Amino acid sequence: MFASNDIESELVSVVLPTMNSERYIDMCLKSVSLQDYKNIEIILVDDAASIDKTREIAKKYTDFIYINGPERAIKRNYGVSVSNGKYLMHIDADMILSPSFISSCVSNMRQKQYLVGLYTPEVVLGKSFWGKVRRFERNFYNGTVIDSVRFIRKDAFIKSGGFDPTIIGVEDWDIDKKLLKIGKLNIAEDINLLKGVELNENKVIEWEKNFSAFLKEHGISCNYKNKPILFHNESDFNFKKYINKKNYYMASFNAYIKKWGECDPVIIKQFGVRYRYFSVFIENDKWKKLFKHPILTLGMYFLRFSVGIVFLKNMIFKRKITK
Numbered sequence: 001m002f003a004s005n006d007i008e009s010e011l012v013s014v015v016l017p018t019m020n021s022e023r024y025i026d027m028c029l030k031s032v033s034l035q036d037y038k039n040i041e042i043i044l045v046d047d048a049a050s051i052d053k054t055r056e057i058a059k060k061y062t063d064f065i066y067i068n069g070p071e072r073a074i075k076r077n078y079g080v081s082v083s084n085g086k087y088l089m090h091i092d093a094d095m096i097l098s099p100s101f102i103s104s105c106v107s108n109m110r111q112k113q114y115l116v117g118l119y120t121p122e123v124v125l126g127k128s129f130w131g132k133v134r135r136f137e138r139n140f141y142n143g144t145v146i147d148s149v150r151f152i153r154k155d156a157f158i159k160s161g162g163f164d165p166t167i168i169g170v171e172d173w174d175i176d177k178k179l180l181k182i183g184k185l186n187i188a189e190d191i192n193l194l195k196g197v198e199l200n201e202n203k204v205i206e207w208e209k210n211f212s213a214f215l216k217e218h219g220i221s222c223n224y225k226n227k228p229i230l231f232h233n234e235s236d237f238n239f240k241k242y243i244n245k246k247n248y249y250m251a252s253f254n255a256y257i258k259k260w261g262e263c264d265p266v267i268i269k270q271f272g273v274r275y276r277y278f279s280v281f282i283e284n285d286k287w288k289k290l291f292k293h294p295i296l297t298l299g300m301y302f303l304r305f306s307v308g309i310v311f312l313k314n315m316i317f318k319r320k321i322t323k
Helices: 022-033 054-058 072-081 101-111 129-138 154-160 171-179 201-217 239-260 265-271 273-285 287-292 294-322
Strands: 012-018 040-046 064-067 087-090 095-097 115-119 122-125 151-153 184-187 230-233
Touching (some): 012 022, 012 101, 022 040, 022 095, 022 201, 072 154, 171 239, 239 265, 265 273
Parallel strands (some): 012 040
Antiparallel strands (some): 095 230, 115 151
């Protein structure tokens, strides 16, 4: 059995890139500070163009506040360069960590030394119809090639060369592929499924006091105890902003595809109609969820096809320019 001071002897560096993030940053950092794992350093890298109170709020939780950018990959790489941890945890400002998130990830890594990175279940917050649709859609992606690792061994990250700053939006997919050349990736198991791990119940209780009511208000009633869950706050989901965001990320798709090749099997899955629109939703008996929630399924496919149309328009436009 791991003694508490034994398992917590390994420092975890939580790297957080921000840009005008005052709306979310307090809850995000509070969820990190209330982890039942103690040995954590928080490294926040804010954009030079950030003009709100992000840094001021962050000072309540960490002294490690830097300015760099502009893109997320550059901020993350810089955060790693000044970190001291054995493990890296990459999150965004609109995310909340479940109370045993980091202890679960460290336990997974210790018991499975062959792993270099972990996928973790992500749950989208939101009580509106589209919030429910996004939550429904996102649960199909956990641990697939559509997902991306959040918890990484630092030595493997450095060996991989880190995030590619020339790729925007899908730099997460790129780092996954580079890490797979070094070792294996897997989805983190719940801490109660691991052997010999003791939980800090007092921390869990304190976390619940701060977040349980908020989660219920935003449509979440799942059992998050002992589970490595990332709650992604998309409560203010706006269809136009969602499409514009996807459109912005699509600018780097060609660079990513060219880097790994159109015939790469993972690339085919990530951008191919067959996997993105069908296989990822039916593999491993996931198809049962589609029939159980027909309205959410229709909403999900509406979003998927809307993004697909934008993708096709971008591809046609780029081909015209290159001719």
